[in-house]
Amino acid sequence: MLDEVAIRKHVEYAHGQFHGYVDIGSGNSDDSAPVAKDALVLMAVSADQSWKIPLGYFLINGMSGEERANLINQCLQKLHDVGVRAVSLTCDGPSCHFAMMRHLGAKLNISGMDPCFPHPADETQRVHIILDVCHMLKLLRNSFAEGGLFRTSDGRTVRWQYIEELNKLQRTEGLRLGNKLRNAHMQWKKQKMKVNLAAQVFSASVADAIEFCDKELKLPQFMRCEATIEFLRHIDRAFDVLNSRNPLGNGFKAPMKKTNKDRWEKILHNATTFLMGLKDGAGTPMYQGPRKTAFSGFAASIHSIKKLFSELIDSVGAPMKYLLTYKFSQDHIELFFAAVRSSGGFNNNPTARQFQATYKRLLMRHQVKNGSGNCGIMDCTSILPVDSTAGTSQSTMSIARKYDMINRQPSQNDHDYADAPNFETVSCTKRLQLVTLLVTWFE
Structure with missing residues (x-):
């Protein structure tokens, strides 16, 4: 997966060179390049185990789609070289x-949907594209609230007004009808990233x-609300279904398995059909x-998730027994960004x-507790460490000293939940391969 975090446009001189200019791996240290305003970060998240690891960062000030595609291809090639199979891009x-x-070769048009592209190191393998469903949900809420209404394929009307009326009724009566709706949901623009x-x-x-307000209470402001419901x-x-994270989950939040395929497949099909039938005023x-x-x-993500299920679960010699779709969420990289921001205190x-220094420290010293933010820790996925119990503690410490990765507690946190990582599920060899890849990425 890839995402960007905003950084301050600031140039400083230290250790004989300038820092703060655009750098995509060539080590620019003079004013020939523009000042960077974002850091583009690539991260790998394991689909069948509980680890994630940042793969590299690039200081940018805008980047074209073709340049991003080249970086993705290079990253996929490096992962293939150390034996990591990349199945999706979020x-x-x-x-x-x-x-x-488009430059990678994926097609996201509704009429010819094919959200995947060939792996640069193995053309027989497909890499499936998933647009983060949490971001898509927020964009859908924005469209619904600002547009005010949708029209369904059979001519019925879906109205935001019913949600406003429900909130108004609950405020007037001083109680909620078993939901969490409040003023913050109506004034969502103030916290639109939540x-x-x-x-x-x-x-x-x-x-x-x-x-209930329509059928039982017979309130006139909720008449003809069936399409909205x-x-x-x-x-x-x-x-x-697209955000399942518990292997023991039940109902709609259960992991995707062969035994419940008919159920979740029907849910995703009905949702896609309904969304594709919606029209504006x-x-x-x-x-x-x-x-x-x-x-x-949403349509592309659902298409890709179905294909991933077919490849990873429902195939001959499949490597997995169930699929947790939260593994393909951008929350993992957002939590990493939260840890970066936390390390700066109130900055x-x-x-x-500062971003470069924090990035290096988090690779080795990543036990960061998190405060509040636009997402929280939902599972035990944690940054992959070097196994200090298998004779590698000396190499770990030498890397830490080389990059000044001292252990320290952040002054400010960004998430509500305690992190409970599980480090014992990845072999020592694989950890060392990935850490070696990280250390040599820019050298």
């Missing part, structure tokens, strides 16, 4: 990423509350309008040099 939905996907605010709007509890339930169920299909990213993104906008 990203969010800015226009530069859609350009990157995933939980979008997920709590598209929830079964909100759909049940609206249905159906819409909320489709999105709620599909999001649960003028009758234009939403997947063709200016807010098409959420709709095409959540580090300079390029």
Whole structure:
């Protein structure tokens, strides 16, 4: 997966060179390059174990889709060289990423959907593209709230007004009908990056509350709300399937297995059909309008998840027994960014040099507790360490001393949950291979 974190546009001189200019691996140290404003980070997350590891970073000030595609191909080649099989690429939905996907060879048009591309080291292997479903959910909420209504394929109307009326009713009565709806969900623009605010709007509890107000209480402001209820339930169920993280989960949050294939396949099919049938007030299909990213993104992610299930679970000699779709979420890299920001205390906008120093420390000293942010730790996936119990402690310490990776507690945290990583599931050889790859990436 790849994502960007904003850094401060600041140039400083230290150790005989300038820091802060654009650097994509060549080590620019003079004013011939523009000042960097973002750090593009690539990260690998294990689909069948509990580890993740940053693969590299690039200091950029804008980057074309073709350049991003070249970096992805180079990264996939390096992973292949150390024996890591890359099956998917997760990203969010800015226009530069859609350009990157086109250069890689993927097709995200609804009419000819094929969100995958050949692996640069093995053309027989396909790498499937997943647009982060949490970002797609927020974009869908934005489209729904700002547009006010959708029209279904059979002419019914899906209205944001029913959600506003439910919140108004609950405030007036001083109680909630078994849901978490409050003013923050109506004023979402103030916290538009909060995933939980979008997920709590598209929830079964909100759909049940609206249905109760219509069917049982007979309130006139909730008349003809059937399409809205159906819409909320489709999105709620599909999001649960696309965000499963517990191997022992039940219902819609259960992992994808052969035994429950009929159930989750029907849920994803119904959600895709409903979304593709939605139109705006003028009758234009939403997947063709200016807010098409959420709709095409959900369709592409569902298509890729089904293909991954076929390859990893439902095939001869399949390497896995079940699929946890949360493994393909961008939360893993967002949590890494939260740890970077936490290391700066109250400075959540580090300079390029501060980002580089924190990045190196987190590779070796990654036990960072997290505070509040737009996502939280939902599983035990943690940065892959070198195994100090298998005779590698000396190499670990020498690397730490070389890059000044001293252990220290951050002054400010970014997430609510305690991290409980499991380090014993990856072989020592694989850990050393990946750490060697990281140390030599820019050398």
